[in-house]
């Protein structure tokens with residue numbers, strides 16, 4: 001290379017590095033969930049192997065935090081930091097402080113993070129706040145790195161941060177499909193990155209009982225196993241005579257203790273759900289006396305059975321309450337949190353209506369309707385758990401027939417149940433299916449694994465978990481729910497959970513004024529790199545084309561095309577060829593599909609590069625959507 005060229009190249013490279021450094025310094029860090037307040041300064045704090053981690057001595061919880069932090073730092077930077085105890089230690093350091101006088105408004109999960117070019121100071125009233133502050137530092141490290149080699153610097157910032165909601169949950173249904181203990185731990189680990197603090201473990205349902213109960217061993221010997229099926233859930237063939245129930249699994253009490261301890265280290269409380277009096281077919285398969293029908297069923301494998309098989313516990317039988325007392329004794333001995341979720345949803349009443357025993361019981365007790373009978377049952381369960389010093393949570397159906405005195409309501413059929421419960425002075429967790437059901441497909445059903453309805457990323461982001469018209473002090477929090485009928489693997493559980501749970505984490509943590517869809521979208525690409533590094537199988541459906549349809553007055557098919565995220569171009573064809581950026585560009589006006597067109601093909605692009613998947617939509621299929 002000629003010398004002048006070397007000089008020119010060096011100047012060019014230097015300028016490039018300088019521009020990159022300046023633009024990096026000025027870019028707002030794409031942290032999710034968005035902090036309450038973030039003020040950016042100039043410069044960066046560089047972590048090298050001279051940097052120390054200063055943690056006050058004599059506090060086991062903080063020592064644990066230090067070892068977690070070092071685990072993350074060593075993955076990200078290639079080295080772990082020497083841990084020192086003296087808060088006055090000289091030199092560049094990352095300093096963790098417990099500061100009881102810190103004045104974040106009213107909660108123990110807040111933190112303040114001050115990063116200068118010389119040191120990093122993270123303080124919080126409680127260890128939970130330090131944990132969340134460390135998650136922010138972890139994200140800042142990852143967001144500032146273009147490559148692993150570079151990953152060792154933090155932008156100069158001042159952050160004050162605390163959550164909007166006390167309960168920030170995700171639910172995983174492990175009944176319909178079983179997920180291993182190791183997968184559950186990974187799921188919890190991923191939640192912790194985004195400051196979720198409750199893992200709702202849906203442990204029992206019609207398709208499997210997943211928690212070892214030593215006093216009722218058949219619950220897992222029988223109830224944890226069903227016949228294997230693949231295909232379309234609810235259309236599976238029912239169990240055949242003499243067919244082996246070989247699909248399933250359960251968590252031993254030892255497994256559960258291990259997962260609880262793992263979650264506790266990550267400041268996540270686990271709330272177990274034992275779903276009663278409906279959704280109990282797996283328990284009834286193990287102990288038929290629990291239902292009024294008393295029939296010998298097999299565990300349901302995902303075939304149609306509602307109103308056909310009796311999956312309800314018998315509220316008229318004292319043996320049922322004795323059973324539940326023993327089951328809950330073992331459950332509460334394992335789970336240290338304040339709450340037990342007792343289900344209460346979708347309890348069919350037809351078997352109670354048909355049972356002479358149940359009907360006689362209602363007469364004796366002066367119970368007039370099956371809704372009141374359900375309420376009687378839930379109140380008995382509340383008493384059982386109250387004696388064991390636990391509070392109950394139930395799905396919003398526990399409002400039917402009257403709420404149990406101290407029950408917390410999880411509002412899933414929209415917001416209305418929660419609003420009603422709050423008006424009655426009960427705590428509420430909002431989890432409306434329209435915004436938080438992670439089992440719903442995320443984009444065009446021609447591109448996404450089929451379930452029963454759609455929940456786009458934008459819809460998971462744009463809703464208010466604290467509705468107007470109620471006293472907000474009754475809003476305990478919000479939650480995303482992953483039902484697993486159509487989720488046979490852990491990889492697919494991740495696909496359904498992320499990035500919609502990035503959206504939910506911001507809805508639950510960030511102040512409403514910081515909830516901004518335009519800003520959130522700009523954070524997706526950098527956050528996807530973090531998800532990639534964490535080997536999380538997230539969905540990119542928000543970048544894909546969705547076709548919506550209607551018929552005009554002449555019954556011609558009109559097709560609208562959109563993507564969930566803004567700023568993409570959509571190109572399409574009507575001649576069965578694949579579109580590129582020289583095809584017709586969708587301009588926002590619905591396309592009138594002339595008669596005889598077989599299919600529309602559409603794809604999203606940024607410039608000339610395809611971004612989303614290719615949508616191939618047969619017109620016959622699109623016409624069905626107009627009905």
Ligand code: ACM
Pocket residue numbers: 345346395412
């Ligand atoms: C529910 O989705 N059945 C709570």
